[in-house]
Amino acid sequence: MIEKHKKPTRFQRLRNWDSLKLLKYAVIGFFALFLMIPLLSVFIVSFTGEPVNLFGSFVNPEILSTNIERLQNASFEHYANLFSSGSVYLSALNNSLLLSILVSVIVIVMCLPIAYAFARTAMPFKKTLAALCTMPIIVPTFISAAGFIIMFGRTGWVTHVFNTMLGTEGAIFNVYSMLGIILVQVFFFFPFALWPMVAAFKIADLSVEEASRNLGAKSWSTMVFVTLPLALPGMISSALLIFTVSFSDFGTPIILAPDGLNLIVVQAYREISGFFNWAGASILTVIMVIVAAIFFWLQRLATKGKDYGTVSGKPKKVKLNAKKAVTLPLFTYTSLVVLLPVLTVFSVFIQSIATTWGRDLLPRGFTLDHYATIFTRSTDNIMNSIILASGALVISVIVATLVSYFVVRQNATKLDFIASIPLVVPGIALGIAFIQTFNTAPLQLTGTAFLLIVAYAIRRMPYMIRSTMGSMMAIRSDIEEASVNLGASRLLTLTTIVGPLMLPGIVAGSILVFVTVIKETSVTILLAPSEWAPMSLMVFQNILRGQMYTASAMAILIIGVVLILQLVANRLTKNSLY
Amino acid sequence: MGSVTVKGLVKQYSDVPALKGVDLNIREGEFYALLGPSGCGKTTTMRCIAGFEDITEGDIYIGAQRVNDVAANRRNCGMVFQSYALFPHYNVFENVAYSLTVRDLYRGSYGKRVKSFARLMSKKLGKPPKELYQKVMDALQTVELDHLAERGVGELSGGQQQRVALARALVMEPAVLLMDEPLSNLDKKLRNTMRTTIRTIQQEIGITTIFVTHDQEEAMSMADRIAVMKDGEIVQQATPTELYGKPLTPFVADFVGSSNIYDATVIDGRQVKINDQFVVHTNGVTENGEAKVLIRPEGIKILREHSESRNVIEGKVTMSTYFGPNIRYDVNVGEATVVVEQEFEPGIPVYDQGDHLFLHIPEERVLLL
Structure with missing residues (x-):
């Protein structure tokens, strides 16, 4: 019955060749070129100790033979040096681990009462406090660090108030120290942990608690033995998240770490930009990625399969604790915690409109000159930021839309995995990998705005994908089939049907990309050519030069832009935190 | 217009066979129902004809053309989906106009192509050409919805959405009309009205129609011929009267009528x-x-x-x-x-x-x- 199939001619095969398939290879190529190969070459360099030009090996046999020679000299020597006692790298790793562990433990302990207050009590001014408890994460850390200097530095106003009150001399504590870094990170990263913990407290099964109380347990023992253990997975996962964030943070340590304090991100930065030490920078990069990956994996493990397991279909009305004896202390405590970040930003603001300020509670006078300065002399930086951020946005939108399409519709799990790798690559690590890979011909891109844009796009890709994937999943597949049935190719369907339907997710995601690119420092400092210096780099350089007034004005501008865009994005996705 | 011939159609999902050799011979202008319980392979058969599934073995002909290697968007089968699958970001007119605009985009002159693409992206970017407008309005008139052309599809009732889906499939003058459980989302009363509407329109246009359903009453009242399917095979192909009066197996007897x-x-x-x-x-x-x-x-x-x-x-x-x-x-x-x-x-x-x-x-x- 079945007739022998006629083989389709070459022309037919070409015509039926799915244009989407080509796009899929293009996307995979993009990730290979700008993510996998840079990471691979850093890994190789960490053994060879000398730069390996992977792209060169493909086009130039001479380079290939040099590379092979270098590969033959590869050894564990550099790693052995790392673990020998007294090595700079080892102390950098130890210090970074210590910093991140301390920060995550302190954050969790500090957030416990606040999370409980938001989830389970009728604390007064809850909405205002919730907004204030979200604000810190939108402030770039190098600006928070600068704010700390304005407050607690030797000439800071808090130091002044403290000294006048107690009649003492000198700083309360040295901001340029481990303590200073810890404080900045704790008070500006805590929202990352707070909101997941609030969620964990909210969904831990209330009926179990009721049962406990019903069996005669006092409310405090219910809290300790029932509520806390139920919220524990949420807390552990938050702690691990804070660890990763703190470990890869570059803004705080680069401003506040004193010469004697070695931290892995700062050390890596110095190795590459100060000494051009390829081996050292690569080893530190490999270690950073491994540590971040381990903690990221642990965090997944802590939340995996749990979904806080006790969510039942029946929504239960949470009975909020409204006892004044509970809510008032919680309110006071929460206000005190948010007071510090609020004052920090406020100090930056005052600095930006001060004529001279130092060794006093208030500035001598107020002026808008600094803003006039940045809007006349630094318009280039503002334009650069906009152009770079827009470029990164365009790349992320296209790649993320395609990735979510392939992952959701064609179940491309490997692509999903590759696209989420940037989550575990700290900015400094990506910057170092890029410099090493694109330093020489045939793909000499270091020092171009293009490479910087690609680096931004890669770094923000996982977040963009999360945003687009959500709206992709909401589109039923038969809508696409209908379009194909009506004569449109898969590619045209993607442009005319899928794209427009995904628009809200794409817009929200791209605003967030824009925001984070404007805030970004680590990749910027490593990769930005001077003629392309964006706002964040200008602030950073001015802080280092001690030009705090213009730096503050620009910082306030950044915060303002970020705040407005973030609000727009939240409105679009309608995701409220409380 | 065209007949549909399916020869020895086999569809294998990894290990599980969904279709085990289906043969169909659907005549031009016939209203043909694929009837069977869920999981019998009726929808898979239809999706193979539409080109949404890669077939493991067998041949499918629409008219005289073997379509095995023809991409889904070139098969010229109009399909009405169970969920209607209307485009939520287009209004009624744009939904129905979609296939014609896409056709212009692929076949027209370069100016026409650019204009068509612009119109697909937003209706603000240009007016449809007269001929296209007339065709769309005619199709809407056939389903008595011409007065709602500018409505958003979300504002329509279930029955109206169903009719938009039908008009959208018919406007491209397809060789075959495929309908996948089109009435299952409607309430009983509306279902009876739609049955008549669909049958009447089908008779007027004389289009070859394949209709997938699990509801024997629906199949018996609308179709010229019915294929009863079970476990990926056709058990009996016959007219409704034959099927009722001379069922070949207890399964058919039980499935068709009490x-x-x-x-x-x-x-x-x-x-x-x-x-x-x-x-x-x-x-x-x-x-x-x-x-x-x-x-x-x-x-x-x-x-x-x-x-x-x-x-x-x-x-x-x-x-x-x-x-x-x-x-x-x-x-x-x-x-x-x-x-x-x-x-x-x-x-x-x-x-x-x-x-x-x-x-x-x-x-x-x-x-x-």
Whole structure:
């Protein structure tokens, strides 16, 4: 019955060749070129100790033979040096681990009462406090660090108030120290942990608690033995998240770490930009990625399969604790915690409109000159930021839309995995990998705005994908089939049907990309050519030069832009935190 | 317009066979229903014809053209989806215009292509050409929705959405119209109206139509011919009358209409003993031995008094149910249960649980399967 199939001619095969398939290879190529190969070459360099030009090996046999020679000299020597006692790298790793562990433990302990207050009590001014408890994460850390200097530095106003009150001399504590870094990170990263913990407290099964109380347990023992253990997975996962964030943070340590304090991100930065030490920078990069990956994996493990397991279909009305004896202390405590970040930003603001300020509670006078300065002399930086951020946005939108399409519709799990790798690559690590890979011909891109844009796009890709994937999943597949049935190719369907339907997710995601690119420092400092210096780099350089007034004005501008865009994005996705 | 021929269609999902060799011969202009329980492969068959599934083996022809290697968007089959799958970001007019605009985009002059693409992205970017506008409005008129052309599809009722989906499929003048359970999302009353609408439009245009459904009533009332499917195979292809009157297997008999199906022993070719309980005569001729017997409930007559004629048996009512315009009795005859359906008319005697009655089963109503 079945007739022998006629083989389709070459022309037919070409015509039926799915244009989407080509796009899929293009996307995979993009990730290979700008993510996998840079990471691979850093890994190789960490053994060879000398730069390996992977792209060169493909086009130039001479380079290939040099590379092979270098590969033959590869050894564990550099790693052995790392673990020998007294090595700079080892102390950098130890210090970074210590910093991140301390920060995550302190954050969790500090957030416990606040999370409980938001989830389970009728604390007064809850909405205002919730907004204030979200604000810190939108402030770039190098600006928070600068704010700390304005407050607690030797000439800071808090130091002044403290000294006048107690009649003492000198700083309360040295901001340029481990303590200073810890404080900045704790008070500006805590929202990352707070909101997941609030969620964990909210969904831990209330009926179990009721049962406990019903069996005669006092409310405090219910809290300790029932509520806390139920919220524990949420807390552990938050702690691990804070660890990763703190470990890869570059803004705080680069401003506040004193010469004697070695931290892995700062050390890596110095190795590459100060000494051009390829081996050292690569080893530190490999270690950073491994540590971040381990903690990221642990965090997944802590939340995996749990979904806080006790969510039942029946929504239960949470009975909020409204006892004044509970809510008032919680309110006071929460206000005190948010007071510090609020004052920090406020100090930056005052600095930006001060004529001279130092060794006093208030500035001598107020002026808008600094803003006039940045809007006349630094318009280039503002334009650069906009152009770079827009470029990164365009790349992320296209790649993320395609990735979510392939992952959701064609179940491309490997692509999903590759696209989420940037989550575990700290900015400094990506910057170092890029410099090493694109330093020489045939793909000499270091020092171009293009490479910087690609680096931004890669770094923000996982977040963009999360945003687009959500709206992709909401589109039923038969809508696409209908379009194909009506004569449109898969590619045209993607442009005319899928794209427009995904628009809200794409817009929200791209605003967030824009925001984070404007805030970004680590990749910027490593990769930005001077003629392309964006706002964040200008602030950073001015802080280092001690030009705090213009730096503050620009910082306030950044915060303002970020705040407005973030609000727009939240409105679009309608995701409220409380 | 065109016929549809399917030869030895096999569809394999990794290890699980979904279709095990399906043969169909659908004539031009025919209204053809694929009927079967869920998971029988009827939707898969349709999706293979539409080109949404890669076929493992076999051939599909639309008209004279073998379409195995033709991409889904070049097959020219209009499909109406179960969920309608209307484009939520387009209004009614744009939904229906989609296929024509896409056609212009691929085939027109360069200026036309650019304009078509612009219109697909937003209706603000240009007006549709007159000819296209007229075609779309004609299609909307066919489904009586021309007055709602500028509405958003979200503002329409289920029945209206259904009609937009139909107009959208028809406007491209497809060779075949495919409908996947198109009525299952409508309420019963609307379903009956839509049945008539669809059938009328199909007759007017004379388009070859393949209709997938699990509802035998729907298939029987609309289709010219029906293929009953089970476990990836076609069990019987026939007209509704044939299917009802001469089902080939107990499965078909049971699926199409309600039925009494019994294990029976054939005595001397013309008499059967049912369930070892009672003996009836039959027209059907078969060899002695074991057989399956089908008696349609509405073929059985209820007698008030005993009659000496052939095929009259006595029974006792165990349950009586009102069933739409019919009354249904479950009657115990010995240890066998016979279901009887009688049209309700004023003045006929109604029996209650426990009542005795006599049943007359006409010989031609005793079918041997």
